[in-house]
Amino acid sequence: MSDSQSVDGIRAKLREIIFEAETPAGKAFDLVLLWFVLLSVGVAMLETVEAIDAKFHHQLEGIEWFFTIAFTIEYVLRLWLSKRPWKYATSFYGIVDMMSCIPAYLVFFIAGGESAFAVVRVLRLMRMFRILKMVHYVHGAEVIWHGLARSKEKIAVFFFAILLIATIAGTLMFYVESGVEGSRFTSIPMSIYYAIVSISTVGYGDMVAQTDLGRFITTILILTGYAVIAVPTGIVTSELIKGQETDKTTDACPSCGVHGHLADATYCRRCGAKL
Numbered sequence: 001m002s003d004s005q006s007v008d009g010i011r012a013k014l015r016e017i018i019f020e021a022e023t024p025a026g027k028a029f030d031l032v033l034l035w036f037v038l039l040s041v042g043v044a045m046l047e048t049v050e051a052i053d054a055k056f057h058h059q060l061e062g063i064e065w066f067f068t069i070a071f072t073i074e075y076v077l078r079l080w081l082s083k084r085p086w087k088y089a090t091s092f093y094g095i096v097d098m099m100s101c102i103p104a105y106l107v108f109f110i111a112g113g114e115s116a117f118a119v120v121r122v123l124r125l126m127r128m129f130r131i132l133k134m135v136h137y138v139h140g141a142e143v144i145w146h147g148l149a150r151s152k153e154k155i156a157v158f159f160f161a162i163l164l165i166a167t168i169a170g171t172l173m174f175y176v177e178s179g180v181e182g183s184r185f186t187s188i189p190m191s192i193y194y195a196i197v198s199i200s201t202v203g204y205g206d207m208v209a210q211t212d213l214g215r216f217i218t219t220i221l222i223l224t225g226y227a228v229i230a231v232p233t234g235i236v237t238s239e240l241i242k243g244q245e246t247d248k249t250t251d252a253c254p255s256c257g258v259h260g261h262l263a264d265a266t267y268c269r270r271c272g273a274k275l
Contacts, residue, residue, distance in 0.1 A: 015081045018074070019253075033074065037100075037133045040067035064104065071101040071133075084256065087271050091256045100133055151235045158231055166195040169221055176214045183210065199225040 020026040043063050046052050053060065075097045082088040089098070170192030177185035184207040185191045194207045198221035209215045253268035267274055 068101050068104040087256045096133055147236050154235045155232055166192050170195040180210045198222055201225045
């Protein structure tokens with residue numbers, strides 16, 4: 001067997017382990033990566049607790065670098081094993097994989113001592129994007145993602161309608177409440193904020209209507225919120241039901257890494273590469 005055939009065999013085996021979830025090795029790889037994601041996010045959270053960080057800073061930093069190197073190796077392997085590396089690198093999953101490891105390396109290029117401290121903290125907090133890597137491995141995440149994507153136009157129209165209602169109601173609240181002594185309705189934007197809070201039925205209590213007419217408008221806004229609060233859920237649920245396919249496989253595209261192809265699919269549903 002020639003060296004090239006040996007390398008091709010190794011690549012084929014690694015591609016099966018990393019990109020597929022049907023084999024025992026592929027399932028084990030996905031399980032290990034899931035635990036790595038969860039543990040690395042936990043470490044990032046613990047580093048923000050001053051008492052814990054002060055006592056275990058070096059240990060947490062060492063663990064963080066272990067996960068960073070592991071995710072870097074995974075990312076490089078995925079690029080090497082992809083038939084179209086650039087296609088994978090610019091895909092959603094590729095960007096998430098890159099974001100899971102790049103912040104640790106970027107801090108080496110930040111200079112300036114104390115003035116750069118805030119930037120370094122932001123870069124380190126970017127590690128929390130690792131939680132998005134879970135969509136690689138959690139079964140059903142693809143269904144939810146596509147349900148949200150298919151319903152984006154309807155949800156956009158819904159939110160635009162809510163924004164119009166909030167704008168009109170906020171303007172009315174400003175003219176009704178702004179003349180009251182000690183009123184927090186000092187501008188139309190602040191009043192629109194109050195309208196949005198009322199429609200969402202959150203009710204922070206930082207702004208309160210003091211006139212009878214203002215209370216009446218607030219009541220209408222709250223009732224409107226109860227009437228429409230379930231609309232986005234209904235839209236997404238409808239699209240999820242429509243998009244369910246019982247014969248989808250977990251096979252991944254060797255070019256871009258996307259899952260969820262039909263059992264008889266020949267080409268990738270996203271990038272068009274041959275499966």
